[in-house]
Amino acid sequence: MLxxxxxxxxxxxxxRMKLWFIEPRPNVFVSGVKDSVATTxxxxxxxxxxxxxxLMMIRSLPRPPGYEIRIIGPPRKPIMSISGLQLIIETLTQA
Structure with a gap:
């Protein structure tokens, strides 16, 4: 999945993305393409x-942790890698 x-x-x-993916929301694309197609x-x-x-691309992998995150351009939320596990940093907001 990608x-x-x-x-x-x-x-x-x-x-072009609309050929391979569904677009459930504007600029959000989801597809169950195979690994080789996802790489392409x-x-x-x-x-x-x-x-x-x-862009933020999240691809499923057949090995732990089960996904890979890739980005193009500066992300709105930073990504951190801990022991090979990619995590998106969320900031707490006080009400």
Missing amino acids: VVVANDLPPAVRG VIEYLYKHCPPESG
């Missing part, structure tokens, strides 16, 4: 998306 979340995609890339899609995104696109 999930792609973007801040803004070039129109040509967004149209990720390479395509790295080649055709500028850093301003703000």
